[in-house]
Amino acid sequence: xxxxxxxxxxxxxxxxxxxxxxxxxxxxxxxxxxxxxxxxxxxxxxxxxxxxxxxxxxxxxxxxxxxxxxxxxxxxxxxxxxxxxxxxxxxxxxxxxxxxxxxxxxxxxxxxxxxxxxxxxxxxxxxxxxxxxxxxxxxxxxxxxxxxxxxxxxxxxxxxxxxxxxxxxxxxxxxxxxxxxxxxxxxxxxxxxxxxxxxxxxxxxxxxxxxxxxxxxxxxxxxxxxxxxxxxxxxxxxxxxxxxxxxxxxxxxxxxxxxxxxxxxxxxxxxxxx
Amino acid sequence: xxxxxxxxxxxxxxxxxxxxxxxxxxxxxxxxxxxxxxxxxxxxxxxxxxxxxxxxxxxxxxxxxxxxxxxxxxxxxxxxxxxxxxxxxxxxxxxxxxxxxxxxxxxxxxxxxxxxxxxxxxxxxxxxxxxxxxxxxxxxxxxxxxxxxxxxxxxxxxxxxxxxxxxxxxxxxxxxxxxxxxxxxxxxxxxxxxxxxxxxxxxxxxxxxxxxxxxxxxxxxxxxxxxxxxxxxxxxxxxxxxxxxxxxxxxxxxxxxxxxxxxxxxxxxxxxxxxxxxxxxxxxxxxxxx
Amino acid sequence: xxxxxxxxxxxxxxxxxxxxxxxxxxxxxxxxxxxxxxxxxxxxxxxxxxxxxxxxxxxxxxxxxxxxxxxxxxxxxxxxxxxxxxxxxxxxxxxxxxxxxxxxxxxxxxxxxxxxxxxxxxxxxxxxxxxxxxxxxxxxxxxxxxxxxxxxxxxxxxxxxxxxxxxxxxxxxxxxxxxxxxxxxxxxxxxxxxxxxxxxxxxxxxxxxxxxxxxxxxxxxxxxxxxxxxxxxxxxxxxxxxxxxxxxxxxxxxxxxxxxxxxxxxxxxx
Numbered sequence: 001x002x003x004x005x006x007x008x009x010x011x012x013x014x015x016x017x018x019x020x021x022x023x024x025x026x027x028x029x030x031x032x033x034x035x036x037x038x039x040x041x042x043x044x045x046x047x048x049x050x051x052x053x054x055x056x057x058x059x060x061x062x063x064x065x066x067x068x069x070x071x072x073x074x075x076x077x078x079x080x081x082x083x084x085x086x087x088x089x090x091x092x093x094x095x096x097x098x099x100x101x102x103x104x105x106x107x108x109x110x111x112x113x114x115x116x117x118x119x120x121x122x123x124x125x126x127x128x129x130x131x132x133x134x135x136x137x138x139x140x141x142x143x144x145x146x147x148x149x150x151x152x153x154x155x156x157x158x159x160x161x162x163x164x165x166x167x168x169x170x171x172x173x174x175x176x177x178x179x180x181x182x183x184x185x186x187x188x189x190x191x192x193x194x195x196x197x198x199x200x201x202x203x204x205x206x207x208x209x210x211x212x213x214x215x216x217x218x219x220x221x222x223x224x225x226x227x228x229x230x231x232x233x234x235x236x237x238x239x240x241x242x243x244x245x246x247x248x249x250x251x252x253x254x255x256x257x258x259x260x261x262x263x264x265x266x267x268x269x270x271x272x273x274x
Numbered sequence: 275x276x277x278x279x280x281x282x283x284x285x286x287x288x289x290x291x292x293x294x295x296x297x298x299x300x301x302x303x304x305x306x307x308x309x310x311x312x313x314x315x316x317x318x319x320x321x322x323x324x325x326x327x328x329x330x331x332x333x334x335x336x337x338x339x340x341x342x343x344x345x346x347x348x349x350x351x352x353x354x355x356x357x358x359x360x361x362x363x364x365x366x367x368x369x370x371x372x373x374x375x376x377x378x379x380x381x382x383x384x385x386x387x388x389x390x391x392x393x394x395x396x397x398x399x400x401x402x403x404x405x406x407x408x409x410x411x412x413x414x415x416x417x418x419x420x421x422x423x424x425x426x427x428x429x430x431x432x433x434x435x436x437x438x439x440x441x442x443x444x445x446x447x448x449x450x451x452x453x454x455x456x457x458x459x460x461x462x463x464x465x466x467x468x469x470x471x472x473x474x475x476x477x478x479x480x481x482x483x484x485x486x487x488x489x490x491x492x493x494x495x496x497x498x499x500x501x502x503x504x505x506x507x508x509x510x511x512x513x514x515x516x517x518x519x520x521x522x523x524x525x526x527x528x529x530x531x532x533x534x535x536x537x538x539x540x541x542x543x544x545x546x547x548x549x550x551x552x553x554x555x556x557x558x559x560x561x562x563x564x
Numbered sequence: 565x566x567x568x569x570x571x572x573x574x575x576x577x578x579x580x581x582x583x584x585x586x587x588x589x590x591x592x593x594x595x596x597x598x599x600x601x602x603x604x605x606x607x608x609x610x611x612x613x614x615x616x617x618x619x620x621x622x623x624x625x626x627x628x629x630x631x632x633x634x635x636x637x638x639x640x641x642x643x644x645x646x647x648x649x650x651x652x653x654x655x656x657x658x659x660x661x662x663x664x665x666x667x668x669x670x671x672x673x674x675x676x677x678x679x680x681x682x683x684x685x686x687x688x689x690x691x692x693x694x695x696x697x698x699x700x701x702x703x704x705x706x707x708x709x710x711x712x713x714x715x716x717x718x719x720x721x722x723x724x725x726x727x728x729x730x731x732x733x734x735x736x737x738x739x740x741x742x743x744x745x746x747x748x749x750x751x752x753x754x755x756x757x758x759x760x761x762x763x764x765x766x767x768x769x770x771x772x773x774x775x776x777x778x779x780x781x782x783x784x785x786x787x788x789x790x791x792x793x794x795x796x797x798x799x800x801x802x803x804x805x806x807x808x809x810x811x812x813x814x815x816x817x818x819x820x821x822x823x824x825x826x827x828x829x830x831x832x833x834x
Contacts, residue, residue, distance in 0.1 A: 040426070051788050053784055078787070079790060083788045085784065085785055087778075089733050091782065094725065095573070099697050104789040105798075109796045110798060111798060112800060115798070115800040116800070135573070170318045245529075245552070252557045254556060254560045254561070255560070267535035268535075271536060332743045360746070360748075367743070370744065372744075375766045385748055389749030
């Protein structure tokens with residue numbers, strides 16, 4: 001049974017143009033799904049729909065047995081689906097790390113003692129135990145995002161949505177956050193939905209969906225998504241850097257296999273092909 | 275204009291630093307020749323942004339803390355005309371769209387020009403603004419009366435750039451210019467930068483974390499680490515110094531990564547850091563048509 | 565831009581940091597009362613207050629210069645009040661024959677300087693040892709009785725703590741926008757007051773817009789973490805009262821008694 005399901009969902013901010021249109025999709029427990037698409041394709045709207053921050057105009061979103069069109073289910077859904085947003089500065093509420101992480105559990109009425117345990121667990125999961133009493137101001141962007149993840153984990157969600165959570169980070173911060181997310185996915189079975197512009201991030205995913213104009217334009221394994229290169233570009237995706245080089249080499253008659261995506265693959269192929 | 279910095283030091287605590295406090299810039303010397311497309315790289319907190327903000331006097335040069343000369347402007351001279359200097363050294367900050375404020379695109383782009391050249395007539399300003407908006411690839415008649423806040427992210431960024439280049443700077447400094455754009459937006463934007471460098475601004479200096487971008491577009495580069503420059507040279511020389519790149523916590527650009535892997539297998543490829551150069555070299559070696 | 569020592573929390577695990585913030589606020593008020601109880605011109609009372617500050621600083625493991633530095637923020641105000649006293653107060657005898665400075669003026673200037681400084685030192689001890697969040701918690705606790713008249717105590721406290729949390733972020737942002745506009749030739753140093761006010765527009769508008777954007781995003785982040793007001797909410801940091809609070813209360817009471825006692829004994833009267 002899917003852990004999250006969207007059926008024919010449409011949503012519009014202004015009742016004129018649909019930000020998301022007739023969108024159907026489901027996620028299985030433990031999956032790592034990447035969501036791609038150009039700016040304005042409806043990716044962030046999707047994150048908010050999944051988290052019941054927005055309610056579909058048409059169609060239905062269900063998380064377990066809860067449907068987001070039922071007002072009484074809102075908090076049950078939000079507890080199960082956590083979102084980490086883009087700007088690290090605009091999602092930390094408290095001036096001390098542990099208070100910030102406590103915010104979610106406090107909201108849903110977790111008893112005091114258990115909040116303490118959850119803070120400990122969440123900080124450990126993101127590898128930030130020693131920053132429990134620090135002020136977020138003194139942390140780097142990557143560290144702030146890890147705290148934001150911990151804040152979400154403290155609600156013991158089943159699904160973690162990353163809404164371009166690495167977009168404002170430097171490469172070191174990006175790696176740091178991705179490592180934490182991968183670990184959560186692999187070791188604790190947290191389902192991950194990662195909205196991103198970085199094609200390299202999408203390559204880890206079990207499955208990729210591409211949005212275009214609010215519609216589900218393509219769905220498949222990463223290699224499938226990028227195999228039709230022309231179409232990928234048309235959807236506003238950029239081929240991974242190495243893939244572009246590989247394609248160009250093939251065009252020039254260098255004999256290497258087609259469909260190369262990563263720099264590792266390309267290096268290996270070039271080394272072996274001479 | 276040639277940029278010449280000698281032994282620049284800076285600490286956020288002022289000239290008298292406490293023992294515990296480190297210099298944000300600790301003896302930085304760097305010359306950027308006129309006409310270069312120059313990259314400044316290094317990890318967050320290595321002093322890159324602090325350094326470039328000295329170039330147009332946004333961070334004032336303190337006495338005894340080094341020398342900065344930009345063209346004929348000597349920043350250690352108290353009488354230097356900062357306003358004039360700033361008109362010649364344009365600076366585009368990270369996420370420059372967040373500095374837009376005026377009611378219309380035209381007014382916003384005109385802001386700098388009006389500040390720098392109060393003697394210019396309304397007609398002249400209009401002309402300059404029109405040229406700038408068209409230079410960044412926007413449709414002047416369609417957008418000039420729109421509110422900058424109605425535009426898309428990519429368009430906003432272009433308006434912000436237009437606002438800086440409208441005063442016809444000779445040097446353009448950009449801090450992380452492609453941050454936050456989607457792949458298509460990024461590509462378009464970098465093409466714009468290249469075009470600007472070719473026909474409009476003599477010297478372009480970018481501060482970036484994106485090694486592929488620096489490898490592809492820059493002629494020269496400097497690596498910052500802990501407030502010092504640990505390497506300066508052509509991009510080729512800089513990335514060839516693998517130890518320095520790794521020591522500063524940076525990644526190799528993809529082209530350099532491939533060269534490295536091939537070299538490990540005994541396939542030394544002599545070429546620059548740009549994709550086209552790599553393609554040519556590999557094609558020749560592996561037998562294909564150039 | 566970030567050098568605002570007054571009101572900056574100094575994290576540490578000291579006994580003072582661990583006190584109940586509500587108690588700390590009350591005790592700070594008591595301390596200020598003690599400072600006001602020091603009668604003109606019984607300066608020994610100030611010595612008692614200063615000893616109190618030194619002791620608390622030591623127990624709180626604060627670097628003493630951080631505490632003293634807080635006076636810098638209001639130095640101008642202190643000096644101004646002192647100067648006014650020196651020139652206006654004509655009691656006592658002139659310092660020299662026909663002079664315009666009187667002993668009374670000097671003494672009352674010293675009195676005022678000490679009084680303001682002592683208050684600021686006490687207040688900064690509170691803010692240095694109490695995080696903004698704890699302060700908000702303490703205020704929330706003290707305001708609790710107002711719930712009876714339907715005052716939204718929890719919401720008020722939350723707004724306060726969020727405001728505190730965003731001050732450094734917005735200061736950084738202001739700094740960045742000012743620099744960006746300066747790079748476009750904006751002139752913030754003009755002697756002309758009107759021009760200077762006008763120059764703030766290109767700073768204030770982007771700042772306002774970005775604050776709205778931040779507020780929007782923050783609201784989403786709070787909603788997505790199940791925020792729904794104070795209903796059914798638990799608190800991780802419950803304010804508890806311990807022996808430390810009792811000791812602190814007795815210690816502060818001791819100060820008040822001491823000041824009253826000193827008032828009655830050693831006065832420098834004019």
